[in-house]
Amino acid sequence: MKFRAKRDQPFLLMILIAIVIIGIATILPIFLIPNPNLFDIILLIGIFGVCTGFSLWTTFDISYTLHDDYLFAKGGLFRSKIPYKDIIKIVPSTDILTGYRILSSRDGLEIFYKNSFFGSIKISPEDKNQFLEELEKRRAGNNTPTQ
Template sequence: MTFRAERDRFFILTTLLIVLVTATVIFIPLLFDKSATQEDWIIVSCIFLGTNAFVLWPFLFITYTFHEEYLQVAGGPVRSKIKYRDITKVARTTDILTGYRMHSSLNSIEIFYNTGWTGSVKISPQQQEWFMEELKKRCPNMILDLK
Protein backbone atom coordinates (compact mmCIF):
# COMPACT_ATOMS: atom_id res chain seq x y z
CA MET A 1 0.00 0.00 0.00
CA THR A 2 1.50 3.33 -1.06
CA PHE A 3 0.63 6.84 0.10
CA ARG A 4 1.72 9.98 -1.70
CA ALA A 5 2.82 13.08 0.14
CA GLU A 6 0.41 15.91 0.77
CA ARG A 7 1.54 19.24 -0.68
CA ASP A 8 0.47 22.53 0.80
CA ARG A 9 0.70 26.11 -0.42
CA PHE A 10 3.85 26.91 1.58
CA PHE A 11 5.90 24.13 -0.03
CA ILE A 12 4.52 24.79 -3.51
CA LEU A 13 5.39 28.50 -3.27
CA THR A 14 8.83 27.72 -1.82
CA THR A 15 9.57 25.32 -4.67
CA LEU A 16 8.37 27.83 -7.27
CA LEU A 17 10.57 30.48 -5.65
CA ILE A 18 13.59 28.18 -5.93
CA VAL A 19 12.83 27.58 -9.62
CA LEU A 20 12.42 31.33 -10.21
CA VAL A 21 15.66 32.22 -8.43
CA THR A 22 17.50 29.52 -10.37
CA ALA A 23 16.11 30.85 -13.65
CA THR A 24 17.10 34.40 -12.72
CA VAL A 25 20.63 33.46 -11.72
CA ILE A 26 21.17 31.31 -14.80
CA PHE A 27 19.46 33.32 -17.56
CA ILE A 28 19.94 37.00 -16.60
CA PRO A 29 23.67 37.04 -17.42
CA LEU A 30 22.91 35.69 -20.92
CA LEU A 31 20.29 38.35 -21.53
CA PHE A 32 22.91 41.05 -21.04
CA ASP A 33 25.67 39.27 -22.96
CA LYS A 34 25.41 40.47 -26.54
CA SER A 35 27.94 37.87 -27.68
CA ALA A 36 25.88 34.91 -26.40
CA THR A 37 25.41 32.27 -29.06
CA GLN A 38 22.71 29.71 -29.59
CA GLU A 39 25.06 27.08 -28.13
CA ASP A 40 25.40 29.21 -24.97
CA TRP A 41 21.62 29.27 -24.62
CA ILE A 42 21.40 25.51 -25.12
CA ILE A 43 24.10 24.82 -22.51
CA VAL A 44 22.54 27.20 -19.99
CA SER A 45 19.08 25.75 -20.62
CA CYS A 46 20.42 22.23 -19.97
CA ILE A 47 22.00 23.43 -16.72
CA PHE A 48 18.70 25.03 -15.73
CA LEU A 49 16.70 21.89 -16.52
CA GLY A 50 19.17 19.63 -14.72
CA THR A 51 19.26 21.82 -11.64
CA ASN A 52 15.49 22.07 -11.41
CA ALA A 53 15.00 18.36 -12.09
CA PHE A 54 17.20 17.75 -9.05
CA VAL A 55 15.06 20.18 -7.00
CA LEU A 56 11.67 18.95 -8.24
CA TRP A 57 12.33 15.20 -8.25
CA PRO A 58 12.18 14.77 -4.47
CA PHE A 59 9.31 17.25 -4.14
CA LEU A 60 7.07 15.67 -6.77
CA PHE A 61 7.75 12.01 -6.05
CA ILE A 62 7.59 11.55 -2.27
CA THR A 63 5.94 8.24 -1.36
CA TYR A 64 5.42 6.17 1.77
CA THR A 65 5.01 2.46 1.06
CA PHE A 66 3.98 -0.26 3.51
CA HIS A 67 5.86 -3.49 2.88
CA GLU A 68 5.63 -6.76 4.79
CA GLU A 69 8.41 -5.98 7.29
CA TYR A 70 9.11 -2.26 6.87
CA LEU A 71 7.86 1.19 5.88
CA GLN A 72 9.70 2.65 2.90
CA VAL A 73 9.99 6.43 2.80
CA ALA A 74 11.14 7.65 -0.62
CA GLY A 75 11.69 11.04 -2.17
CA GLY A 76 13.67 11.33 -5.38
CA PRO A 77 16.94 9.43 -5.01
CA VAL A 78 16.65 9.16 -1.20
CA ARG A 79 15.10 5.97 0.21
CA SER A 80 14.77 4.77 3.79
CA LYS A 81 13.50 1.46 5.11
CA ILE A 82 12.13 1.64 8.64
CA LYS A 83 11.37 -1.74 10.17
CA TYR A 84 8.06 -1.81 12.02
CA ARG A 85 9.64 -3.37 15.10
CA ASP A 86 11.97 -0.32 15.37
CA ILE A 87 9.17 2.29 15.41
CA THR A 88 8.68 3.60 18.95
CA LYS A 89 6.52 6.71 18.66
CA VAL A 90 4.49 8.80 16.22
CA ALA A 91 3.71 12.47 16.92
CA ARG A 92 2.27 15.43 15.04
CA THR A 93 4.83 18.11 14.18
CA THR A 94 4.97 21.53 12.57
CA ASP A 95 8.77 21.71 12.70
CA ILE A 96 9.86 21.79 9.08
CA LEU A 97 13.41 23.06 9.40
CA THR A 98 15.28 20.45 11.42
CA GLY A 99 15.94 16.75 11.22
CA TYR A 100 15.42 14.18 8.51
CA ARG A 101 12.31 15.13 6.60
CA MET A 102 10.52 13.69 3.64
CA HIS A 103 7.45 15.85 3.57
CA SER A 104 5.87 18.67 1.59
CA SER A 105 3.25 19.96 3.99
CA LEU A 106 3.14 21.74 7.33
CA ASN A 107 0.57 19.12 8.39
CA SER A 108 3.19 16.49 9.19
CA ILE A 109 3.84 13.62 11.52
CA GLU A 110 7.16 12.49 12.92
CA ILE A 111 7.98 8.81 13.18
CA PHE A 112 10.57 7.96 15.83
CA TYR A 113 12.54 4.75 15.49
CA ASN A 114 15.52 3.01 17.11
CA THR A 115 17.71 2.70 14.05
CA GLY A 116 19.01 5.22 11.55
CA TRP A 117 21.36 8.12 12.02
CA THR A 118 18.67 10.67 12.97
CA GLY A 119 16.25 8.51 14.92
CA SER A 120 13.16 10.04 13.32
CA VAL A 121 11.66 11.10 10.02
CA LYS A 122 9.03 13.77 9.31
CA ILE A 123 6.43 12.81 6.72
CA SER A 124 3.15 14.21 5.39
CA PRO A 125 0.99 11.47 3.88
CA GLN A 126 -2.25 12.26 2.10
CA GLN A 127 -5.15 10.60 3.93
CA GLN A 128 -3.21 10.87 7.18
CA GLU A 129 -5.85 9.12 9.29
CA TRP A 130 -5.90 6.11 6.97
CA PHE A 131 -2.09 6.04 7.03
CA MET A 132 -2.10 6.10 10.85
CA GLU A 133 -4.61 3.23 11.01
CA GLU A 134 -2.40 1.13 8.76
CA LEU A 135 0.68 2.00 10.81
CA LYS A 136 -1.13 1.07 14.06
CA LYS A 137 -1.95 -2.37 12.62
CA ARG A 138 1.70 -2.99 11.86
CA CYS A 139 3.16 -1.35 15.01
CA PRO A 140 0.70 -2.06 17.83
CA ASN A 141 3.25 -1.19 20.57
CA MET A 142 4.17 2.30 19.35
CA ILE A 143 3.22 5.39 21.34
CA LEU A 144 0.80 7.78 19.64
CA ASP A 145 1.13 11.47 20.49
CA LEU A 146 -1.36 13.10 18.09
CA LYS A 147 -2.20 16.23 20.09
Protein backbone atom coordinates (compact mmCIF):
# COMPACT_ATOMS: atom_id res chain seq x y z
CA MET A 1 0.00 0.00 0.00
CA LYS A 2 1.37 3.39 -0.99
CA PHE A 3 0.95 6.65 0.94
CA ARG A 4 1.78 10.13 -0.32
CA ALA A 5 3.48 12.70 1.90
CA LYS A 6 1.50 15.39 3.63
CA ARG A 7 2.63 18.95 2.82
CA ASP A 8 2.01 21.96 4.99
CA GLN A 9 2.47 25.71 4.49
CA PRO A 10 5.52 26.24 6.76
CA PHE A 11 7.47 23.53 4.93
CA LEU A 12 6.53 24.89 1.50
CA LEU A 13 7.47 28.40 2.65
CA MET A 14 10.84 27.07 3.82
CA ILE A 15 11.45 25.50 0.37
CA LEU A 16 10.40 28.74 -1.36
CA ILE A 17 12.83 30.75 0.79
CA ALA A 18 15.61 28.26 -0.01
CA ILE A 19 14.92 28.61 -3.75
CA VAL A 20 14.96 32.42 -3.47
CA ILE A 21 18.32 32.26 -1.66
CA ILE A 22 19.69 29.90 -4.33
CA GLY A 23 18.41 32.35 -6.97
CA ILE A 24 20.08 35.29 -5.28
CA ALA A 25 23.37 33.38 -5.01
CA THR A 26 23.34 32.16 -8.62
CA ILE A 27 21.33 34.58 -10.77
CA LEU A 28 22.16 37.91 -9.13
CA PRO A 29 25.90 37.68 -9.95
CA ILE A 30 25.00 37.68 -13.66
CA PHE A 31 23.75 41.24 -13.23
CA LEU A 32 26.61 42.30 -10.94
CA ILE A 33 29.48 41.06 -13.09
CA PRO A 34 30.47 43.69 -15.65
CA ASN A 35 30.24 42.17 -19.13
CA PRO A 36 29.57 38.52 -18.15
CA ASN A 37 30.52 36.06 -20.88
CA LEU A 38 28.15 33.38 -22.16
CA PHE A 39 29.92 30.62 -20.21
CA ASP A 40 29.36 32.47 -16.89
CA ILE A 41 25.67 32.99 -17.65
CA ILE A 42 25.10 29.36 -18.69
CA LEU A 43 27.05 28.05 -15.68
CA LEU A 44 25.17 30.15 -13.12
CA ILE A 45 21.75 29.44 -14.65
CA GLY A 46 22.67 25.74 -14.80
CA ILE A 47 23.64 25.69 -11.12
CA PHE A 48 20.37 27.42 -10.26
CA GLY A 49 18.40 24.89 -12.33
CA VAL A 50 20.11 21.85 -10.83
CA CYS A 51 19.80 23.08 -7.23
CA THR A 52 16.17 24.14 -7.67
CA GLY A 53 15.26 20.96 -9.53
CA PHE A 54 16.81 18.79 -6.82
CA SER A 55 15.00 20.74 -4.08
CA LEU A 56 11.64 20.43 -5.82
CA TRP A 57 12.20 16.75 -6.67
CA THR A 58 12.98 15.85 -3.05
CA THR A 59 9.98 17.91 -1.87
CA PHE A 60 7.25 16.74 -4.21
CA ASP A 61 8.29 13.16 -5.01
CA ILE A 62 7.84 11.71 -1.53
CA SER A 63 6.03 8.44 -0.92
CA TYR A 64 5.91 5.68 1.65
CA THR A 65 5.17 2.15 0.46
CA LEU A 66 4.24 -0.68 2.80
CA HIS A 67 5.50 -3.96 1.33
CA ASP A 68 5.01 -7.41 2.86
CA ASP A 69 8.22 -7.31 4.92
CA TYR A 70 9.40 -3.71 4.93
CA LEU A 71 8.54 -0.03 4.71
CA PHE A 72 10.06 1.77 1.71
CA ALA A 73 10.38 5.55 2.14
CA LYS A 74 11.36 7.49 -1.00
CA GLY A 75 11.98 11.19 -1.45
CA GLY A 76 13.74 12.16 -4.65
CA LEU A 77 17.19 10.63 -4.57
CA PHE A 78 16.85 9.49 -0.94
CA ARG A 79 15.49 6.04 -0.17
CA SER A 80 15.16 3.90 2.95
CA LYS A 81 14.14 0.27 3.25
CA ILE A 82 13.08 -0.48 6.83
CA PRO A 83 12.22 -4.10 7.72
CA TYR A 84 9.20 -4.24 10.04
CA LYS A 85 11.10 -6.53 12.42
CA ASP A 86 13.71 -3.79 12.94
CA ILE A 87 11.20 -1.11 14.01
CA ILE A 88 11.65 -0.35 17.70
CA LYS A 89 9.07 2.40 18.24
CA ILE A 90 7.00 5.03 16.44
CA VAL A 91 6.36 8.45 17.97
CA PRO A 92 4.74 11.67 16.74
CA SER A 93 7.19 14.36 15.62
CA THR A 94 6.90 18.05 14.74
CA ASP A 95 10.60 18.60 14.03
CA ILE A 96 11.34 19.14 10.33
CA LEU A 97 14.82 20.62 10.65
CA THR A 98 16.97 17.93 12.29
CA GLY A 99 17.73 14.27 11.80
CA TYR A 100 17.20 11.99 8.84
CA ARG A 101 13.87 12.92 7.30
CA ILE A 102 11.86 12.17 4.20
CA LEU A 103 8.93 14.44 4.94
CA SER A 104 7.21 17.67 3.97
CA SER A 105 5.08 18.50 7.00
CA ARG A 106 5.46 19.28 10.70
CA ASP A 107 2.73 16.73 11.45
CA GLY A 108 4.88 13.64 11.11
CA LEU A 109 6.10 10.43 12.66
CA GLU A 110 9.54 9.43 13.80
CA ILE A 111 10.28 5.74 13.32
CA PHE A 112 13.15 4.35 15.39
CA TYR A 113 14.69 1.17 14.02
CA LYS A 114 17.71 -1.10 14.46
CA ASN A 115 20.65 -1.19 12.08
CA SER A 116 20.26 2.47 11.11
CA PHE A 117 23.10 4.92 10.70
CA PHE A 118 20.89 7.75 12.02
CA GLY A 119 18.79 5.68 14.45
CA SER A 120 15.48 6.96 13.13
CA ILE A 121 13.66 8.42 10.16
CA LYS A 122 11.02 11.15 10.13
CA ILE A 123 8.11 10.79 7.73
CA SER A 124 4.78 12.57 7.16
CA PRO A 125 2.10 10.37 5.53
CA GLU A 126 -1.07 12.20 4.43
CA ASP A 127 -3.41 9.86 6.30
CA LYS A 128 -1.36 9.23 9.43
CA ASN A 129 -3.99 7.08 11.18
CA GLN A 130 -4.51 4.74 8.25
CA PHE A 131 -0.74 4.53 7.74
CA LEU A 132 -0.22 3.55 11.40
CA GLU A 133 -3.03 0.96 11.24
CA GLU A 134 -1.54 -0.65 8.12
CA LEU A 135 1.97 -0.52 9.54
CA GLU A 136 0.88 -2.18 12.80
CA LYS A 137 -0.98 -4.91 10.86
CA ARG A 138 2.14 -5.70 8.87
CA ARG A 139 4.37 -5.61 11.94
CA ALA A 140 1.99 -7.97 13.74
CA GLY A 141 1.94 -10.22 10.67
CA ASN A 142 5.73 -10.46 10.92
CA ASN A 143 5.48 -11.62 14.58
CA THR A 144 6.94 -8.37 15.86
CA PRO A 145 5.60 -6.99 19.15
CA THR A 146 3.96 -3.59 18.63
CA GLN A 147 4.81 -0.55 20.69
